[in-house]
Amino acid sequence: MQRYVYKRLISPTMDRLDSETWHERARRALHRAEASGSALAVVERCAGFGGKVRDDRLTVTLSGIELENPVMVGAGWDKAGTAVRGLYSLGFSGVEVGSVLEHPQPGNPRPRQFMLAPGVALNRLGFNSPGVAQVAHNLEAYAGSGIPIGISLGKNRDVGPRDAPDAHAAVARLLYHHAAYFAVNVSSPNTPGLRQLQDRGPLTDIVQEVSATVREMGGRTPIFVKIAPDLSLGAVDDVLQVALDNGVAGIVATNTTDNPELKGRYGEYWRTQAGGLSGDDAEYRRMSTAMVAHIRREAGDHLEIIGVGGVKDARTALEKLLAGAKAVQVVTAIRGEGPGVAVHINRGILRWMEKEGVGTLREVVGAAV
Numbered sequence: 001m002q003r004y005v006y007k008r009l010i011s012p013t014m015d016r017l018d019s020e021t022w023h024e025r026a027r028r029a030l031h032r033a034e035a036s037g038s039a040l041a042v043v044e045r046c047a048g049f050g051g052k053v054r055d056d057r058l059t060v061t062l063s064g065i066e067l068e069n070p071v072m073v074g075a076g077w078d079k080a081g082t083a084v085r086g087l088y089s090l091g092f093s094g095v096e097v098g099s100v101l102e103h104p105q106p107g108n109p110r111p112r113q114f115m116l117a118p119g120v121a122l123n124r125l126g127f128n129s130p131g132v133a134q135v136a137h138n139l140e141a142y143a144g145s146g147i148p149i150g151i152s153l154g155k156n157r158d159v160g161p162r163d164a165p166d167a168h169a170a171v172a173r174l175l176y177h178h179a180a181y182f183a184v185n186v187s188s189p190n191t192p193g194l195r196q197l198q199d200r201g202p203l204t205d206i207v208q209e210v211s212a213t214v215r216e217m218g219g220r221t222p223i224f225v226k227i228a229p230d231l232s233l234g235a236v237d238d239v240l241q242v243a244l245d246n247g248v249a250g251i252v253a254t255n256t257t258d259n260p261e262l263k264g265r266y267g268e269y270w271r272t273q274a275g276g277l278s279g280d281d282a283e284y285r286r287m288s289t290a291m292v293a294h295i296r297r298e299a300g301d302h303l304e305i306i307g308v309g310g311v312k313d314a315r316t317a318l319e320k321l322l323a324g325a326k327a328v329q330v331v332t333a334i335r336g337e338g339p340g341v342a343v344h345i346n347r348g349i350l351r352w353m354e355k356e357g358v359g360t361l362r363e364v365v366g367a368a369v
């Protein structure tokens with residue numbers, strides 16, 4: 001019912017707004033709700049009409065991080081870390097904040113975020129970030145909350161490959177006390193040259209520098225590497241080798257795709273437009289899930305996997321979990337499916353587990369590989 005109201009009434013009205021404007025208003029509304037306990041209680045009660053799903057069968061441990069369910073918010077939805085508690089109240093178990101850059105950066109000129117079809121997005125934001133100092137200030141609001149916050153590490157556009165390790169490490173240092181994990185994001189298609197940092201040499205340097213920073217701070221915060229769905233399997237294997245050789249905890253698979261064929265299906269115009277496609281596109285989702293399955297096959301239990309790309313309901317979440325993901329992330333479907341998306345996914349997973357006679361999520365992870 002709530003989903004029907006959202007999709008039939010609210011979403012079409014929102015479609016008249018520029019996609020980024022919708023996103024900003026939604027984020028600001030959650031941020032404002034955080035200021036008042038009663039507003040937040042309303043948010044929680046409204047999430048999927050019935051509130052957050054709390055059930056021990058959904059809990060997962062991701063690299064030592066206790067998640068109350070496997071559905072997190074992916075990087076890009078809350079780049080500045082101003083709506084973490086609001087998103088948690090909507091039923092997500094945690095939020096990957098960022099990508100965060102060392103210095104403030106406005107990103108590309110607008111418009112730069114588009115809906116190509118219902119549930120399918122293209123963005124070329126180009127790493128807009130208020131900079132790490134502001135994000136550190138924002139995240140103070142959640143200190144001691146216990147909400148798992150991942151920090152997506154990015155670099156400013158004018159930072160060359162040689163300085164990239166220091167740039168990532170600088171963000172990790174300042175946000176160390178807020179981070180349940182770090183994700184090295186070298187897979188956004190919107191910063192020239194960034195994806196080349198997925199190559200063996202540059203990636204090793206970045207991962208080693210971030211690891212050294214974590215050690216310097218006296219901790220053991222797990223580090224993930226986020227990859228593009230457009231990598232060849234050979235290139236993925238290089239990333240896996242770097243990860244295994246350098247104590248990386250896991251892989252976030254995947255970022256958006258810049259495949260022109262996929263973009264071109266939404267009209268010739270989009271084929272050559274800069275930006276990455278995400279959300280409810282069956283082929284994109286298949287590419288992204290295939291990456292999860294490949295990583296699981298190659299690395300087994302040695303690397304944890306966070307599956308992201310086209311997750312919008314229990315079925316698409318379960319595809320990723322069965323392929324080997326311990327947790328999934330959602331970004332575009334928060335817009336496409338509405339604010340109850342995490343609750344619907346969790347309820348659907350529980351229904352499926354009951355039908356299949358599965359007792360815990362541990363039995364589900366990787367069962368199809």
Ligand SMILES: Cc1cc2nc3c(=O)[nH]c(=O)nc-3n(C[C@H](O)[C@H](O)[C@H](O)COP(=O)(O)O)c2cc1C
Pocket residue numbers: 074075076077079098099113121123125127152185188226254255256278279280308309310311329330331332333
């Ligand atoms: C508007 C937007 C901004 C994004 N910004 C980031 C980012 O800053 N860092 C990052 O690692 N991924 C970013 N992403 C990629 C998402 O985290 C995710 O990998 C991708 O969108 C696939 O998930 P989805 O199909 O659920 O959207 C962004 C995606 C969107 C749609």
